[in-house]
Amino acid sequence: MDVEKAVMERRSIRAYHAEPVPEPILKDIMERALWSPSWGNTQPWKLTLVSGETLRKIQETYVTSMGEGREASPDYDMPSQYSDAQKTRYQGLGRDLFTAFGIGREDKEKRLQYYLDMVRCFGAPHVIYLHLDKEFHPYALMDGGIILQTIALLAVEKGLGSCFLAQSVRYPDVIRKYAGIPEDQALIMGLSIGRPLEDHPGGLFRSERGAPEEFLRFVD
Numbered sequence: 001m002d003v004e005k006a007v008m009e010r011r012s013i014r015a016y017h018a019e020p021v022p023e024p025i026l027k028d029i030m031e032r033a034l035w036s037p038s039w040g041n042t043q044p045w046k047l048t049l050v051s052g053e054t055l056r057k058i059q060e061t062y063v064t065s066m067g068e069g070r071e072a073s074p075d076y077d078m079p080s081q082y083s084d085a086q087k088t089r090y091q092g093l094g095r096d097l098f099t100a101f102g103i104g105r106e107d108k109e110k111r112l113q114y115y116l117d118m119v120r121c122f123g124a125p126h127v128i129y130l131h132l133d134k135e136f137h138p139y140a141l142m143d144g145g146i147i148l149q150t151i152a153l154l155a156v157e158k159g160l161g162s163c164f165l166a167q168s169v170r171y172p173d174v175i176r177k178y179a180g181i182p183e184d185q186a187l188i189m190g191l192s193i194g195r196p197l198e199d200h201p202g203g204l205f206r207s208e209r210g211a212p213e214e215f216l217r218f219v220d
Ligand SMILES: Cc1cc2nc3c(=O)[nH]c(=O)nc-3n(C[C@H](O)[C@H](O)[C@H](O)COP(=O)(O)O)c2cc1C
Pocket: 010, 011, 012, 013, 014, 093, 118, 163, 164, 165, 166, 167, 168, 189, 205, 206, 207
């Protein structure tokens, strides 16, 4: 598969087959992704692949915690301020996703189920957690994003899907506990990975993009 095809085919997958991906495939993807660039070749990333019973325990603890009304307490705050244009896109994504999933505006029960499904990482058999030494420089976030996107593109080539999931790191203490990640590590992001359910809205959904002129300039 050429790079252009992988870039255009990658999209966030929000419904997965439950069966695990053979570990050598995931290992191959993760090892190749280590060739991603990083500031000063510092390679600040740590990646922990979590599957099986450990992943189930993390997710069920999340569901229980949400049921008890526990606030999200991520190590790195989720965005809450947007420019007008960003806010419009953010709200547009939510609207389009709910439409695709057949969830009505006022349907609180279905919305709740959707969010619970999200903290269960949409049924993905694996999650790759990106963590960094707690005293990381913001450049390490850039490096971390690059390596996760490299994984996402390599996954496409193997017929796999993925989704960056901020919601998967909403209770980092739970991940540290079950996945044995040391206290000096900040949980930054989870990337769900698995085989997409092709006949489900979560496997089919395509987000929109603004017109190139909104983002791109060509000078001289
Ligand atoms: C840092 C980051 C965090 C994200 N967190 C979530 C999330 O918690 N839940 C979710 O459904 N999608 C999440 N996404 C996926 C975005 O919604 C998605 O990338 C965006 O809508 C563009 O769609 P596409 O990935 O299908 O091209 C996240 C993406 C990024 C880059």
